[in-house]
Amino acid sequence: xxxxxxxxxxxxxxxxxxxxxxxxxxxxxxxxxxxxxxxxxxxxxxxxxxxxxxxxxxxxxxxxxxxxxxxxxxxxxxxxxxxxxxxxxxxxxxxxxxxxxxxxxxxxxxxxxxxxxxxxxxxxxxxxxxxxxxxxxxxxxxxxxxxxxxxxxxxxxxxxxxxxxxxxxxxxxxxxxxxxxxxxxxxxxxxxxxxxxxxxxxxxxxxxxxxxx
Numbered sequence: 001x002x003x004x005x006x007x008x009x010x011x012x013x014x015x016x017x018x019x020x021x022x023x024x025x026x027x028x029x030x031x032x033x034x035x036x037x038x039x040x041x042x043x044x045x046x047x048x049x050x051x052x053x054x055x056x057x058x059x060x061x062x063x064x065x066x067x068x069x070x071x072x073x074x075x076x077x078x079x080x081x082x083x084x085x086x087x088x089x090x091x092x093x094x095x096x097x098x099x100x101x102x103x104x105x106x107x108x109x110x111x112x113x114x115x116x117x118x119x120x121x122x123x124x125x126x127x128x129x130x131x132x133x134x135x136x137x138x139x140x141x142x143x144x145x146x147x148x149x150x151x152x153x154x155x156x157x158x159x160x161x162x163x164x165x166x167x168x169x170x171x172x173x174x175x176x177x178x179x180x181x182x183x184x185x186x187x188x189x190x191x192x193x194x195x196x197x198x199x200x201x202x203x204x205x206x207x208x209x210x211x212x213x
Contacts, residue, residue, distance in 0.1 A: 005036045014063070015056030015061045015063055027048055029065060032201045036152070036183075037179055039175070041192065041200045042054075042201050043189060046190050050157070056068075080139075080154065080156040084162070089131055090130070093126060095110070098141060101113075116147040125137060134167075135167065136170060139162075139167075140171070151183070154185045157188050
């Protein structure tokens, strides 16, 4: 029996930010691994440090302890930020937003962007202004933006934060289809009933700031 290829392993990972009084570590250390075709849900209350963990894994936040091991090259990792990270007032089409997922290949990314929009079921909305889309449609466009590079691992930060329960369920169905196609995923969410994860990892907030060392 073949083992599932591991895409990412985190062992007692701890990340934080330096403040005047010392380091602020939003979440207690976490450990998890995700393999091909698996979904890991990092579940926790708002403010528990889930986004800090994702940013830390991606090298965007100071790592204070633990080990992060990649089983895929970094270019094979797609990142889906929370809705609102991309300014919806910018007069860019959904297609153009998707193409920003490959900024170094802008001249040749249009066809692949159309394919990514088709993957998430909004291929007919490519010419619509990103800001005019509904919350669920914007989230699909952000997923397409991450898919344009044909990743092996998708990292999603609160993909249902600004949508209703019905739309969240639709996003869950979309992600389940991607998982069945072999994509690995790490998802943060404070809600659990919209997705069917392979594993759930509880994210627990630190009770107090850590002083100077």
